[in-house]
Amino acid sequence: MNRPPVIALFPEASFGAALNCVGIARELAARGAEAVFICHPGFTGVFAEYGFREYHLQPEPAAVPGRGETYWQNFVTTHLAHFDLSPQAQLEAYVAPTWEAIIDTVISVEDSLEALLAQIQPDAILLDNVIMFPAILRSGRPWVRVVSCAETEIPDPCVPPYLSGLAPEDVAGRARWEKAASATLKPAHNRYNAFRRARGLRPLPAGEFLECSEGLNLLLAPSAVRYPRMQPLPADRFVFLEGCVREEVPFDPPPLPANEGPLVYMSFGSLGAIDTDQIKRMIEVFATLPARFYVNVGGFMDEYRQVPDNVSLGSWFPQPSVVAQSALFIHHGGNNSFCEALFHGVPSLVMPYCWDGHDNARRAQDTGTGRHMHRSDWSPDALRGVIETLLEDRALRDRLAAISADMKAEPGVARAAEAVLSLVRAG
Template sequence: MAGITRPTIALFPEASFGAALNCVGIAQALQARGARPVFICHPGFSGVFADYGFQEYQLPTAVPLSDDERQNYWQTFVKRHLPHFRLAPIDQLETYVAPTWEAIVETVVDAEAPLNDLLPKLRPDAIVLDNVAMFPAIANAGCPWVRVVSCAETELPDEAVPPYLSGLPADDAAGRRAFETRYRAAVARAHDRFNRFRAAQGLPALPAGQFLEPSPSLNLLLTPEIVRRERAVPLDPARYVYLEGCVRSDGPYDMPVFSPDSGPLVYLSFGSLGATDVDLIERMLAVFAALPARFLVNVGNLRDAYRAVPDNVHLDSWFPQPSVVARADLFIHHGGNNSFCEALRFGVPSLVMPYCWDGHDNARRAEETGTGRRLDRAGWTPSQLSAAITGLLADRGMRDRLQVNAARMAEAPGTERAAAAILALLGN
């Protein structure tokens, strides 16, 4: 950090808890190394970073919404798309993926003026962007920017890597062609608008279907070695750093008392969006009731939607997830990359029940690498879910491999790798 004292690092995660909490882990490591991390946050995330002791700079919105109004908006959005989450990944392209990209592009356009107003005042030494689309104001800010790939590694295209969001195996050439053709057609309108907006801000167009270019300075990938993919064109280690996950530090968790208070511990979380699928979780609770295990279940702010809860199940609106996963014997999740990496970091098998986005890619990868199993979100029977849970809990070989990997990840925490790489960039 030659010539720099306590550099200001602005972290700008997308409006999702996965990206937000991933950036919290990086910020904790940066702060421990003497930097000054601050957060640029989307509406609705005010207080998330302040709770961890970091300064926040909120982007204003044209139409201010209260926290309750914003929560209701997202619950309505997800409920509208619940039928689409039961479709195959390729059939979600027109119904869910394309509308989501259109909403993301709208967010980029709306954020441009506030970012252009904020960044000259903030004067960061570097900006850490954990988003799936580029914000031109960041590219034009006059300081290095760092891309964080906190989705699956498939976000970076390569001929030997399956298409992003497809859930395909790498060797399915016909499936790849079909998916890429439909993907580019489905997102063409959003992509055309995005490229026209980029051009107006002095940025070059991106290839069809891509919404974010690699950083010319530094790119950070969460992907642990145990699930890393072979690429036709290897990534340049001078610009691309694998973090072996990026797990934040959270407070301890006081385990509730179950009846009976024994048996393996299973943690279920489908993230803030997946928690909206109350019908699915209720079906799962009925299966849990007959299993000799204890279950912690994240139901978001919908706790009151559940009436009869089995004695071996504890529901809550929030859990300090890393602390809980560290004590679990099995993690049932939607395939979000943070959740997948946390399971790997603590040597816990994953039962992945994906519903959208890169959850499909991570579900496929869990099976390919023997780090977990995939189960269809809608088509399972009670006996299939029960067999998947009991089978993973009894798979000693999988658990042993995961424990060896967890020890390796613990030796070089991804948060520390990220902080070191960012500060080395400033030193150069």
């Protein structure tokens, strides 16, 4: 190869996947590859800010409305009440409508994605998503599946069902979940398979929206929280990563009037920030604690009129740099956030809204790396008590420090980049 290999990274329209891919792209670039990004509407400029070339998808306007950030904010706002439901109740209320919206996106960008891949001519494609875009398989290019959601996305008899929030040993719960999921998701799955057939691809088995790559699959599943599998994944195709934590600009904590106590960071992701009432309720509890709280409120700064002396709000934080200085990370259970907490040896208080947040909340609780609380069904005293317990647990902090040292000794971004370039070299 007389030119640097071109690697096209295609993350889903979420900041967790997007910034995970930024970490991998930086490492690829450091090893001499040209990393470029294919990005959805609403993410224009996100990757350019990190120095990468962007190729912008142009959805078919007649097929479906644009799937930019405003669309998904409205979608989440509509479903806020459903985030209080159990994972199984969310199947019908939230998960099925979300799959339908995701399928709409796949259909709407198919022609644009096919044209972009023909233009880029990548040597490999990294797909960080929960669904296959037929244009990727139709391109004939080597492709990599990146599992940046919970490890439960890859099924196994010893691994709880994806999105269920169940424990591995809950056999009865698994049976109920699988029966409900099969019935609820069948219409979306049938529609997606019909589109695959129309594009010349084989249909997928019931409940599956994305096949594993025959070349390479990367799973963000640190060994400290990884499940033992009945059917081990072949090591030549499946590479487990100790997180995929990127370096960010340094974070210098803004001084607060109450500038004492441990630093606690809270972020429910770009879309979780929509629930301003819930965040305000939590801030009232924060005001009673001897700690400094830095809270990501996304684009909703104007919703907060009075802020306690020990709380600082921001529309964006360089999250890895903040977490590295934190004594506690309160988050929604996104896999990127969970991995960052483990990477920096910080306990998690996981208050899941939906999707794999339920799986990661369960895993944090079961592995003793954090605590799981319902996102809204709590009293001020209960929330205060959990925060105080996590801040004061010295044994937990020591255990997490050992996990952090192991993860940092084998950075996920480096292992991912080497695996991708090995795939390219192998042709």
